Amino acid sequence: MITSKKKSTTRFEQMNHLVDEVIQGLSPLQAAALFVCFRHANIQGEFKLSATRLANTLGIGKRTAQRVFDGLQREGALEVIKPQKGTIPRTFWITGRPIRGDTATDPSERKIPCRD
16 A cells, blocks of 8 residues: 555654553553554544454453453543444544643644544
């Protein structure tokens, strides 16, 4: 897959933001899961990923993967934007909010774009 330089730069900035701001308050397992989510996300931070696939990727059980998803939502790192529909997994959005509290009150200041 060929990616434009601008798109690559944006993804790199988003990844740096996750490392510098978001994962600081997460457990190591939650941080690893967030990077798996980021790998599956589009440029707006939206992705579909089942608990089974997350579990297989991280080498953990399905219930543990579900608890990780729940924890990331509780911490505010992920939001569900579309519920599960049959066998189609939920659609999540990586919020880009620092776990310690978002210092950017203006959504345009966030490194991972807000959904509007």
